[in-house]
Amino acid sequence: MTHQELVRHWREQNGYTGRGGVVVVYQGEVCGWVDKLRNPESWQPGCIAVDEDGRTWQTIAGDDYNGALMWLPLDPI
Numbered sequence: 001m002t003h004q005e006l007v008r009h010w011r012e013q014n015g016y017t018g019r020g021g022v023v024v025v026y027q028g029e030v031c032g033w034v035d036k037l038r039n040p041e042s043w044q045p046g047c048i049a050v051d052e053d054g055r056t057w058q059t060i061a062g063d064d065y066n067g068a069l070m071w072l073p074l075d076p077i
Helices: 003-014
Strands: 022-026 029-034 048-051 056-060 070-073
Touching (some): 003 029
Antiparallel strands (some): 022 048, 048 056, 056 070
C-alpha cells in the first residue's frame, strides 16, 4: 500500500476527508493530522506528510531527540 492509499483510507475512516491539512506517516503507520505543514522539529527524521491532493514531503536531517531539520518536497515541481 502506498502512502497516499494509506492516508486516503485513514482520512475516510477518521472523518478527515475534505478537511485539508496533511496526514503524517512514520514507518508505515499514521502518526496524526495537522492543519498545515510546519514544525519539522516536532517530528522524527523519515516522516512522510501527505496532503489531500497526494503531494508528499519528508522530514530530513536532525535526530530522534531534537527532531528533523526540515520538510523536503518529494514530488516534482
